[in-house]
Amino acid sequence: MSNTEREVHDAARRAKDAAADLAPMSRADKDEALAAVADALVAEAASIVAANAEDLDRARAAGETEAYLDRLALTEERVSAVADAVRAVADLPDPVGEVVFGSTLPNGLELRQIRVPLGVVGIIYEGRPNVTADAAALCLKSGNAALLRGSSSAYSSNTRIVEVIRGALEKTGVPADAVQLVPGSGRDSAQALMSARGLVDVLIPRGGANLIQAVVRDSTVPVIETGAGNxxxxxxxxxxxxxxxxxxxxxxxxxxxxxxxxxxxxxxxxxxxxxxxxxxxxxxxxxxxxxxxxxxxxxxxxxxxxxxxxxxxxxxxxxxxxxxxxxxxxxxxxxxxxxxxxxxxxxxxxxxxxxxxxxxxxxxxxxxxxxxxxxxxxEFGFGAEIGISTQKLHARGPMGLREMTSTKYIVTGDGQVR
Amino acid sequence: MSNTEREVHDAARRAKDAAADLAPMSRADKDEALAAVADALVAEAASIVAANAEDLDRARAAGETEAYLDRLALTEERVSAVADAVRAVADLPDPVGEVVFGSTLPNGLELRQIRVPLGVVGIIYEGRPNVTADAAALCLKSGNAALLRGSSSAYSSNTRIVEVIRGALEKTGVPADAVQLVPGSGRDSAQALMSARGLVDVLIPRGGANLIQAVVRDSTVPVIETGAGNxxxxxxxxxxxxxxxxxxxxxxxxxxxxxxxxxxxxxxxxxxxxxxxxxxxxxxxxxxxxxxxxxxxxxxxxxxxxxxxxxxxxxxxxxxxxxxxxxxxxxxxxxxxxxxxxxxxxxxxxxxxxxxxxxxxxxxxxxxxxxxxxxxxxEFGFGAEIGISTQKLHARGPMGLREMTSTKYIVTGDGQVR
The missing domain is CATH 3.40.309.10 (Aldehyde Dehydrogenase; Chain A, domain 2)
Structure with missing residues (x-):
């Protein structure tokens, strides 16, 4: 096991512990944490823009196009829009606890199938650093810990954004380890996420067809395939x-x-x-x-x-x-x-x-x-989406907060045996 | 690509074509086909028992235990029970077409999320040959084509049962290729199923922990993990x-x-x-x-x-x-x-x-x-189960007919554009 793999799996273990604490949290507590995150993003906008300037300098030095630089760039105004998006996620209904099926069985057992968080969600993405806060907010709202692996081109921006989010969470009931940037930014850190079966519950690749195909092929962690649209x-x-x-x-x-x-x-x-x-x-x-x-x-x-x-x-x-x-x-x-x-x-x-x-x-x-x-x-009225699934298992089409949940059965009796 | 792999993938391609015809079929047509299958199993019980005798002879020669032989053995009475189970599946509600979510969007678009078949379901199983007819019936009822890969110990029984099922389907509107036994019975035939990404929509391993772990590890086809219960x-x-x-x-x-x-x-x-x-x-x-x-x-x-x-x-x-x-x-x-x-x-x-x-x-x-x-x-009132999922994606807990479906969105408008 390489150093990167060990570090990523350690991060995943911390995420798993955080997810266990996050799962039973009330909507009010999660929304309060999201509000704190939004406030902190606004308060720390200048330091986020400064970190982004490092990414922009590297991209310029590498001769990237103006269009590329524009996608990468953060201004205080754009950070403020990211904070607004986090607040919008807080306003959405909490999918956790929703009863999706239920009945009373002939023997008197009361059966309920309820939505629960998936656990630890790994997101491998390219491009714009605003995805970092957006994905973290969707994970938190749905009770999941987020393991974020952004592109190396936005590493300074992503690092600062996650620092700000974690700093805000430390003042709330949500454990800071519920949002982590995966250590490293090379191909080995993505591979380490893909091999973290048992520690990461699902991987969602967001980006071009090459990224998605690589994750689908190499991951032993279950993957939700997103995106390609012919x-x-x-x-x-x-x-x-x-x-x-x-x-x-x-x-x-x-x-x-x-x-x-x-x-x-x-x-x-x-x-x-x-x-x-x-x-x-x-x-x-x-x-x-x-x-x-x-x-x-x-x-x-x-x-x-x-x-x-x-x-x-x-x-x-x-x-x-x-x-x-x-x-x-x-x-x-x-x-x-x-x-x-x-x-x-x-x-x-x-x-x-x-x-x-x-x-x-x-x-x-x-x-x-x-x-x-x-x-x-x-457009479908989900308020936000983490991606569009083109696979048939688990989720198909636009994925909102509901698609970031699993279910469990709770069966209540008064002494029933078979 | 080995010969076995080529044969298995060819079978998967035929299954995919059959699945496309099966998906839009009405409940009445599917139930009629299931009734024909049940009738044929009863009518051909003697030939199934004769095929089973070959499996039993091989097992006896290999020195298997009495308990093992008993699990493997088919009698005309047991075949009749299998036929009854197929009829019971026909009596269950059809999950396909069920509207699971819907709304009218602000722009007048009518959104419906409806259950559709998964497509081609591969089932890798051990043990009793009655699983063959059972799994085929659950797949047919939920509009899926079944690619069955049973154990080599029950190969003669499984071959005959699938012949009988296909013979019955040929007299109905369901294409015979909707139920196929995977060619070969060695480890390579299971491996060929696991590599049939794009041809097989989901693999469900049913059996011991070793089988399940091997499928989870090696398959590039999405897997639903079943079974292990500590x-x-x-x-x-x-x-x-x-x-x-x-x-x-x-x-x-x-x-x-x-x-x-x-x-x-x-x-x-x-x-x-x-x-x-x-x-x-x-x-x-x-x-x-x-x-x-x-x-x-x-x-x-x-x-x-x-x-x-x-x-x-x-x-x-x-x-x-x-x-x-x-x-x-x-x-x-x-x-x-x-x-x-x-x-x-x-x-x-x-x-x-x-x-x-x-x-x-x-x-x-x-x-x-x-x-x-x-x-x-x-016990949960699902009428039948294909297994118990211990994973969090797609299905968790006992899997009935609903869990053998995906969904698609149907959006109806009168000229809406963005």
Whole structure:
């Protein structure tokens, strides 16, 4: 066992002890701790911005782009927004203790299945340092200890933010070890988290496809897979033309860098002549490059030829693959072959088509006459999200506080035996 | 890729196709298929018993015990009981389509979270061939394709049972490939299942601790861990003496080979003088060997000294570890150190002690004044169980048909965009 592995596993052990104390805490005590964290972030904003300046200097020296520097940068205003997000989490209902199932058994035993915290949640993330406070707040609210492993590029910012959070917790009933930054920032610290089976209850990777695949492959700790979205919009033969154009444009172009943006548009041949000219003009004017099949390219010569790769690509850019299909079933077969199971939408006025699509398309979210962009914890009314699960076990789709819980059965009797 | 791996993955691909057809099927169609399966098992009972005779011959030649042979043996009567169990599964409500959450969002989008099948469920099991039909029925009812990998000792029986099931399905709307026995019966066929990520949605190992640990360690397919139960009964200072003795005796001795049997008894020192003499006499008279600490051995000299190993052992035999503790918190600390998180019970008339125990003990089931033996899908009213999960992700405790489902969000609008 390497030094890093030993240090990370020691941190996980402390997190496990903290989680045991945190699990039975009342909502009032947890909310008070979150308020203290928010206040401390505001009070210590200057020192957090100073630590962030070190990260920015390193990033500049490494020749990172302006866009990268902007994502990394913290100002006192941004720290204040992070504190507001922590307060918003405090305002959400506490999922712990919710009774999800219950009955009185024939022998008089009273059975209740209630939500309990998962325990220790490890989060491996890239990018912006605001995720640090955000993830810590979601874990605390749901009664979980957080083991945070951010990117090395934000190490100084993350270190200071976690110091501030722990300092605030020390004045509350929540143990400071409920929020820890994983020691080290290299690949070995992530690996040490992945091998901490029995100490860490779940790992949630947040970031690009490479990070997520590495965690899924290497971790012996259970993983919730998040994120990759090769999302499809299918324009049915019976679609309302105005809605079809509006939804397809919005799904692709409203924000292209996010997992719920559409990457492939499938158009029924029965509506292609009316839909495609108008849609291709609008989307082309927005600067989107269309990768189309022959029938698409016959309508708009700006479209480039689509290859097999295009159907499988999550562009996250101003690109869109477009294909004409003969039937609803052909559209669904295409989706089944290429989708990552995130979100697919149908635009149709046919009840039969909508029903067939929603019952047969096997994705975390299936939209009827709505943009794929709505697959989001905030849009779904969860108040916050830790990520969007694209796996089928435990949680699927946007993960709010409920998805950060397990359950246990409490069975109360008066002497029953078998 | 070995031949076995290729064959198993090909079977998984066929299962995936079958699962896509099975997912949208109505309850009526699935129940009709289950009835056809039950009828076929009865009609083909003689050929199943004949296949079973081959397994029995091999087991006898290998010098297996009478108890082993009895567990392996099928008679026409036992086959008929298996068919009845399949019919009982048909009678259970269909979990697929159940709305678990829903709301109308401020923008008018209608959000529904509904239960859907997991897809392809791999089950790796040991022992009795009746599990084959049982697991297949639970998978079919919940809309999942079953990839069954039984023990090599029951290979002839399992092969014939699956032939009969598939033959019955061919006359129904359910594709025969929804139930398959994994090709081969060696270790490589189990390994091939564990590497079928993307083809198999979940693996459920059913059997001894070694099997389960091997699957958890080696599988890249998500696993639901089942079974190991180092269950504790804690007799609180404020326990009713009659109930305490009855529950402790029942939890240990009613059936010792099962995961919800008690393995360690913790007794508060304030009740030890009254409880222990009576309990140790009763349990000793039943033939249970007590592994006790010094205070237990001072009461009954039949007790043997408990070692550190005893606290950690799931005996599954007529053995019980017994320890006297000074406080409720000492009992909970012992449970936290040694429990496998299956089931723990407290016997107490104190509301405060019961509340502290149920809120702080982190196990799949926590019993108050009831035997640990009640942690069971049948006892909980689920009608059937595929196993008892001791992990925190996805399912925890007895797993019925609901736990064999995932969910998806269906969002219906009339043109909403962001």
């Amino acid at each position: 999302c499809h919009v299918y324009i049915d033969e019976h679609a309302d033309l105005d809605k079809a154009v509006a939804i397809a444009v919005n799904a692709k172009a409203q924000r292209v860098s996010v997992c719920n943006a559409a990457e492939t548009l499938l158009v029924h041949e029965g509506i292609a002549d009316r839909f495609l000219p108008r849609f291709l003009r609008e989307i082309g004017d927005l600067g989107v490059t269309v990768h189309g099949d022959d029938r698409v390219r016959a309508v708009d010569d700006r479209a480039v030829p689509a290859t097999e790769d295009d159907w499988a690509t999550e562009y996250l850019s101003m690109d869109l693959a477009v294909k004409v299909v003969g039937t609803l079933d052909e559209a669904m077969a295409h989706i089944r072959a290429y989708s990552t199971g995130h979100t697919e939408a149908i635009v149709t006025d046919s009840q039969a088509a909508a029903r067939r699509f929603t019952s047969r398309v096997d994705s975390a979210a299936v939209m009827v006459n709505a943009s794929t962009r709505f697959t989001d914890g905030g | 269950c504790h009964v804690y007799i609180d200072e404020h326990a009713d003496l009659d109930k305490a003795v009855a529950i402790a005796v029942n939890a240990k001795a009613q059936r010792v080979s099962v995961c919800n049997a008690a393995e360690t008894l913790l007794v508060h020192e304030g009740i030890a003088d009254r409880f222990l003499p009576r309990f140790l006499r009763e349990i000793g008279d039943l033939g249970v060997t007590v592994h006790g600490d010094d205070r237990v051995r001072a009461v009954d000299d039949r007790a043997v000294p408990a070692t550190e190993d005893d606290w950690a052992t799931e005996y599954l035999s007529m053995d019980l570890a017994v320890k006297v503790v000074g406080t409720l918190d000492e009992a909970m600390a012992h449970i936290r150190a040694y429990s496998t998180g299956h089931t723990e019970a407290i016997v107490t008339d104190s509301q405060a002690a019961a509340r502290r125990f149920t809120s702080r003990v982190d196990s799949a089931a926590v019993m108050v004044n009831a035997s640990t033996r009640f942690t069971d899908g049948g």
